Amino acid sequence: MSEALRPMVKSRLYEQVLERLREHVTEAGLSAGDRLPAERDLAASLGVSRASVKQAIVVLEVQGLVEARHGGGTYLVRDTLDVEPVEQLVERRKRLPDVLEAREALETKLAELAAERRTDAELEDIRQALVFMGEEIENGANGVEGDRRFHAAVTAAAHSSLLADFMTTIATQITESRTESLRQPGRPSRSLAQHTAIFEAIVAGDGKKAAAAMRRHVRTVAKVRLLAWVPED
Incomplete structure (x- = not known):
């Protein structure tokens, strides 16, 4: 069967959040050590639930791109968010x-x-x-x-x-x-x-x-x- 006819993969909402965060870091000129907006603010700006934002942050942590400090916010580890699919x-x-x-x-x-x-x-x-x-x-x-x-x-x-x-x-x-x-x-x-x-x-x-x-x-x-x-x- 043609590779083009492989099963479609439905995009998860938190994957869309990841892409928006990547764009934000670039547009805002953020770099390693800078803090991302609070989860509640991101959820409100993007029109999604905090759960979706939290899932996106976890994926960024898994990839070593951000550090989430308990009670202290989320900080960039690198200058860009080159998120792996x-x-x-x-x-x-x-x-x-x-x-x-x-x-x-x-x-x-x-x-x-x-x-x-x-x-x-x-x-x-x-x-x-x-x-x-x-x-x-x-x-x-x-x-x-x-x-x-x-x-x-x-x-x-x-x-x-x-x-x-x-x-x-x-x-x-x-x-x-x-x-x-x-x-x-x-x-x-x-x-x-x-x-x-x-x-x-x-x-x-x-x-x-x-x-x-x-x-x-x-x-x-x-x-x-x-x-x-x-x-x-």
């Missing part, structure tokens, strides 16, 4: 648990093997990845590229071609989980600290400690707002 969020929410489960199984073993098999040159590659991630975070980024380099360097140090192939197979999904995790408030610095603990165990040649540190890290990666979000019909 809700349907994409829903689909990624379905995929994420399986990806995180696979990452824990694969990367825990990779860290253990890296501690046992790494060379001095590979230790330096891991260290350089940590330095790069730290610099990214200091410059206001989430550290996504440094995170990628770190896990790639650990994988290389494990000297397991089959496990490396498995990691390559799910590379796209791993990138999704990495981005999702690192956009959580406070997560980049916490991730860097956990990477450092993994590195220190690998340097010490302690496979069990490296595996345990990696397991703790991946379980932290799994703690994302997207998985707690219940999409509204």
Whole structure:
């Protein structure tokens, strides 16, 4: 059947609110740290219920675009509201648990093997990845590229071609989980600290400690707002 004849998706009211909020941020020249209008004011201006506005704010929180402070309003985290389509969020929410489960199984073993098999040159590659991630975070980024380099360097140090192939197979999904995790408030610095603990165990040649540190890290990666979000019909 033609792709053009796929089932129609009815636009949810809060998705329309999201689009209006995106336009407002642009037109008003708002930037990171600025406060959005109160939910009741938004509801009145847009002619919708506060429930619809609240649903839109939750979606923005899930995407790490705003920070809702209890009793203190909602503030922009970035200079724009580049909102990801809700349907994409829903689909990624379905995929994420399986990806995180696979990452824990694969990367825990990779860290253990890296501690046992790494060379001095590979230790330096891991260290350089940590330095790069730290610099990214200091410059206001989430550290996504440094995170990628770190896990790639650990994988290389494990000297397991089959496990490396498995990691390559799910590379796209791993990138999704990495981005999702690192956009959580406070997560980049916490991730860097956990990477450092993994590195220190690998340097010490302690496979069990490296595996345990990696397991703790991946379980932290799994703690994302997207998985707690219940999409509204």
